Amino acid sequence: RLMAKRPEYAGLDMATCHVMGIINVTPDSFSDGGDYNTTSDAVARGRAMAKAGASILDIGGESTRPGAANVSEDEEINRVVPVIRELAADGHVISIDTRHASVMEAALDAGAAIINDVTGLEGDERSMEVAAASGKPVMLMHMQGEPGTMQADPQYDCAVLDVYDYLLDRIESCERAGIARERICVDPGIGFGKTLSHNLELLSRLAIFHGLGCPILLGTSRKSFIGKIDPDADPKQRLGGSIASAVNGWRHGVQMIRVHDVQETVQALSVSSSTSMV
Numbered sequence: 001r002l003m004a005k006r007p008e009y010a011g012l013d014m015a016t017c018h019v020m021g022i023i024n025v026t027p028d029s030f031s032d033g034g035d036y037n038t039t040s041d042a043v044a045r046g047r048a049m050a051k052a053g054a055s056i057l058d059i060g061g062e063s064t065r066p067g068a069a070n071v072s073e074d075e076e077i078n079r080v081v082p083v084i085r086e087l088a089a090d091g092h093v094i095s096i097d098t099r100h101a102s103v104m105e106a107a108l109d110a111g112a113a114i115i116n117d118v119t120g121l122e123g124d125e126r127s128m129e130v131a132a133a134s135g136k137p138v139m140l141m142h143m144q145g146e147p148g149t150m151q152a153d154p155q156y157d158c159a160v161l162d163v164y165d166y167l168l169d170r171i172e173s174c175e176r177a178g179i180a181r182e183r184i185c186v187d188p189g190i191g192f193g194k195t196l197s198h199n200l201e202l203l204s205r206l207a208i209f210h211g212l213g214c215p216i217l218l219g220t221s222r223k224s225f226i227g228k229i230d231p232d233a234d235p236k237q238r239l240g241g242s243i244a245s246a247v248n249g250w251r252h253g254v255q256m257i258r259v260h261d262v263q264e265t266v267q268a269l270s271v272s273s274s275t276s277m278v
């Protein structure tokens with residue numbers, strides 16, 4: 001009897017929903033002051049997230065928020081490599097959140113298992129070749145414009161179909177470069193060049209992206225669309241909305257969810273799946 005091959009991505013079973021923990025290795029994310037605090041705090045946070053049930057730890061050294069301070073590629077490397085090295089040595093699955101090829105190379109060398117690029121491997125002309133040569137899984141996210149200006153006036157004919165077409169184009173570009181579809185994950189890029197209504201359209205029609213034949217990653221945690229729905233909520237007061245949008249993603253069959261609050265999200269997904277007759 002032919003055994004059905006269980007869907008897999010980065011060694012993870014794609015028949016279930018995984019939580020990806022966010023680790024921003026930027027001085028303002030952790031205690032201000034020397035790198036020692038930043039590295040050791042980030043490593044401790046990663047270990048806690050893994051213990052709380054995160055399947056992947058997403059490590060980034062450059063904030064992509066509008067108005068964020070610029071970081072040199074070398075500074076970005078100096079921030080993320082020590083953290084990746086320690087957490088990869090523990091055996092955790094690490095994704096490197098970067099749009100720079102040089103940072104991808106350093107992170108992969110330090111043990112990163114996945115490339116998470118908010119520019120869909122377009123932000124640096126060497127990214128595609130670095131990703132292809134690495135043989136590692138990639139995460140392709142949609143962004144309209146650049147982080148600094150993307151929220152000025154986002155325009156789409158139809159946000160869902162335009163994002164779908166972009167992701168299909170990026171997948172085909174990756175395949176031409178030798179990246180098999182089996183090592184590609186797609187992501188609609190909530191908050192990256194989208195108005196509130198664009199974000200809500202995408203969140204309510206996430207299942208369409210299964211048509212691309214790749215696992216789907218969703219990042220909604222603490223994002224400003226939640227603050228637009230509940231204007232009183234600053235980023236640290238958006239757990240309810242983050243959880244609700246994670247469960248919505250799960251309901252649409254999303255396979256990975258990128259969050260700050262791992263334990264709470266893991267619990268919400270466990271209760272959601274336990275209370276739904278499948």
Ligand SMILES: Cn1c(SCC(=O)Nc2ccccc2)nc2c(=O)[nH]c(N)nc21
Nearest residue numbers: 097141187189190219221222223224235
């Ligand atoms: C690196 N990265 C980011 S950073 C933006 C962020 O968290 N903003 C934010 C966080 C907290 C509060 C307000 C805004 N978002 C995604 C995503 O949605 N998908 C993938 N694949 N990678 C991503």
